[in-house]
Amino acid sequence: MRSDRPVGVALVDDHPVVLAGIEYWYTTSGHPITVLAKGHDVAVATSGPGRDADVVVLDLQLSEATPAYRELKQLVAQQRQVIVYTMKDSQDAALTCLDLGAFTYLTKAEGERHLVAATLAAAEGVPYTPPALAGAFGSDTRRGRPVLAPREVDVLLEWFQSESKAMVAQSLGLSVRTVNTYLDRVRIKYANAGRPATTKANLVARAVQDGLVSLDEL
The missing domain is CATH 1.10.10 (Arc Repressor Mutant, subunit A)
Known part of the structure; x- marks a missing residue:
């Protein structure tokens, strides 16, 4: 994976401290990752500078009521590379996000190293599977698997x-x-x-x- 190409990111999270923390991680990562837009609404990734972001980092819990599956679908429909980055350590949520077309699913407990690595992978279109997602894959027993020849x-x-x-x-x-x-x-x-x-x-x-x-x- 190349890590020398500039990578633009849009951050969608409803906690300002999280937005600031992620931007700091990118700035100090040693990789040319730049936050082009950030905010609490998915609009920051679909308008203005955020439209040009290579990667969108999306918090799954933008409201207390429902997970941000609708916003994820909207971004995927626009063929965006979306990293779901959330406090929610849930196998079902992780697999649902993958099924909706997310690039990968990261829990916030997995921290800086995995987020930076996943961002670089998403920009290059290289698969990235962090530990929590690997565990979800290993225990996936849901239906809906197509029959391949x-x-x-x-x-x-x-x-x-x-x-x-x-x-x-x-x-x-x-x-x-x-x-x-x-x-x-x-x-x-x-x-x-x-x-x-x-x-x-x-x-x-x-x-x-x-x-x-x-x-x-x-």
Whole structure:
């Protein structure tokens, strides 16, 4: 993962001290991470300088009433890379956020090191699984897992280990067009199951959740 490219971040949290703390972490991280916008409302990430942020860090509890799933859906619909960063240490909440298209799920107890690393990974589109999320994956017994054909699984797993679809095609003796077809089928199946996976990082997360690949293998 490259860490020398400037990364812009939008912070959405209803606690000013948390916003200030995260910005300080980024400033002192030794990486070129800049907070472009911050505030208590998701609008800071969808208008003004926040629109250009590579990564959005979203607090799941923006109100006492309900988790910010609606705001997460809004950001994902705009194809934003969203790190859910929350006090809520909940397997169900973590898996729900992943199913809605979040890049990853971090508890605030996991702290600076994981947030900075996840931010860099999100900017590069490289999967990142912090400890709490790994535990949620390992105990996920929910329904809604699509049935993938053996060849779809072969292509998916080979793609996780390859730098390009051309390499996948060469390794499996397929054309790039056929590789794209298989991956499109997998994405459609996940979308139909209500678990969209529009990016490679999302597909990796789904594969880990569904036991197609282990974290050790990745």
